[in-house]
Every structure is written in structure tokens, then in C-alpha cells.
Amino acid sequence: GAVVSQHPSRVICKSGTSVKIECRSLDFQATTMFWYRQFPKQSLMLMATSNEGSKATYEQGVEKDKFLINHASLTLSTLTVTSAHPEDSSFYICSAYHRDPSTDTQYFGPGTRLTVL
């Protein structure tokens, strides 16, 4: 299957700092990438849809000024958590949409565990 990488895999930061998470599709071009957040023992919560070359579309209740998304190329999207606070601690997962006649599915990155002290 298609490969999506995410970096860093784990980050611990102090409250008030900003953290950038990168998501890369390694072997296909992804016009659309998605950012999810997952709390322990819960399902994935879609935060935003990131389209290459245009502004991200945020889900209701997600602060776009807090979670900055940039999709500068067909293989890279970044999520920046600005002025992080302890309540932002979570598991952040990106996925890249592979629109291919044989698959037409999302492939997930390995996730980033963010801990804000």
C-alpha cells in the first residue's frame, strides 16, 4: 500500500510554544490530506481537510488560528499547533487521499503524540 510519513512521532513541549507536524506522502501525489485528532480510547476526529495550493477547510469547533495548516506541495502538508496548552495534548494523525481507480482510499501516517507540559 501507499506510504505516508509523519514527523515527529513524539514531541513534548512547554505551554505557550508552537509545534509543527509534517505529513508526507512518499510514493504518490496527494491533492488532499486530512488531519485528525484522537483522544485515548476514542475514534478519529477530523480537524481539517487540506487541499494543495488552497486554504484548508476546518471542521466545526476547530480553531483555524490555533491549528495552522499548510499544504504547499502535492506531497507535503504541515500542521502547526500555535501557543500550545496542556489541553492540546493528543495523538495527531494525518492521512493522504489516494484517488486511484484500484484503491481510492486514505492512507494514514503513523501519528504524532503531542504532550504539552
Add this chain to the structure above:
Amino acid sequence: EDKVVQSPLSLVVHEGDTVTLNCSYEVTNFRSLLWYKQEKKAPTFLFMLTSSGIEKKSGRLSSILDKKELFSILNITATQTGDSAIYLCAVLNTNAGKSTFGDGTTLTVKP
């Protein structure tokens, strides 16, 4: 609003048992239904279903979709402890790949 409901929410079985996981959905502009397995990290893709009545199979796992009744099932036969995971069902709509996820079924397989 799109909705995906999985049942049961959790399930405990013994090795060798067969399990059936359920996923029902209500979505606009259905494109496909996806099953994922999530262990400690991010979900890994299992199946994509687009047509009714056609079973997809991979080893001991199989899945089928009923677009008339709006549900899918995931079967796992001869379960092993390595099958213990959260199984997620998601429905993809035609809006450029946007998915709606169910809450998942947590499967625990005991030796």
C-alpha cells in the same frame, strides 16, 4: 449530517472464535466504505468496498457491503491474539475523499 455507527463497541473472545463486526451508515453522496485496523499507532487499511454483495477477502478477514440496507460487516475467522485491536469503519463521500468514522469496535482475543 453523515453518521457511521459501529457495533458492538467492544468484544472479548478466545482464540479460534469467529467474530462479526457491524457498521451501519447514513451518508450523503456515498462513494465507498473502508475498514481499518488500529493497534498502538495509526490505522492500517484493510478493505475498501464500493459495490453491494461482493465479498472482499484477505486471509482470515472478509468483508461485505449492503448498499440497500446501508451496512457492512467485517468477519474474522479463527481469531488470534494478534487480531486484538480497534477496528474502524469509515465512509468516504464524493467530497474529495472526506471520511466519516465510526467509534470503532475494540476486539480483545484471549489465548
